[in-house]
Amino acid sequence: MEGESSSHLFFSCNVARQLYQKIARWWELDLVDFYSYDDWILWLSSLRLTKGIKSVLEGVFYVAWWALWKFRNVVIFGSSKPRLELIFDEVVLKSFSWVSSRCNGSIDWCIWLKCPFSLTL
Template sequence: MQFKAMAAIVNEIVLVPRDDRYTWSLEGNGEFLVSSLRKVLDGNRFQEKSLSTRWVKSVPIKVNIMAWKVKSNALPTRFNLSRRGIDIDSIDCPICKMGAETTCHLFFQCSVARQIMRKIASWWNVEFMEVNSYEEWRSWIVSTRIHSRSKGIIEGIYYGLWWSMWNFRNKILFDSKTPEKALIFDNLVSSSFYWFKYRCKASFKWDDWLKNPYIVCC
């Protein structure tokens, strides 16, 4: 009787002649999109529309993810680790040792981070302003009086700065050889040159990038 009942149910099933596949329920067509997932994450984490995730296509995915972690305070900084009950030797910033290593301090308030931010502003010939958080930095970017395309490029460079600062911090903590602070800005300029050269439509050379980075926006 059970077999007959099961056969009756199976007989009503109509199978489509194609391979099995996953479907994404957040989109009507069933296809997975990064943007749809990003909207869900933003909706849960950020209530204000102004704090929605910004994706800069001109920089690598890993750098964009890093920027998202900076904004959402999702990095395992010393302060965040201690808040979760993990026993660590110190919560001081390993770079400047002038404050607790929070996300805001490491990427915006640390003296080394501010020195490099000042160099970026000088390189791009924009007015430098000290900021203490992602929100303040974002307001500064929006208020900067330059072309919208240039803002996107500068935003990507700051994403690269956060990536560089985090790597520099990890080398201080985990590498046997102490890294050089002076190379952070130089490596950022070099890395960003290749990011934008192969992801932007404008054609430019290394000297152009050093002397007039606005050429990328042409």
């Protein structure tokens, strides 16, 4: 991982791209390739979602970036091999916890799993 940049880690590597595909499928969104934070912001701002739901999706991506960073650190510094297939599950769970606490626990887990874009905030 010598010479790895944050741009590569968060936008170009296969692990990140696979994770974003899963998030897009979960949110029923068309995903374009973005190669930088600026590209991602342009994509996010182009989405036809309410301000509140867009804010929730933004939070999901922040959780995804945290999960990618954590995964990378375990790969480099950990004594056990992390499980790639669990990253998306962690993003769903941690982002639910974040959104739920911001909304005083009024978010339904089943709605979160099936169609988070339909939440009433």
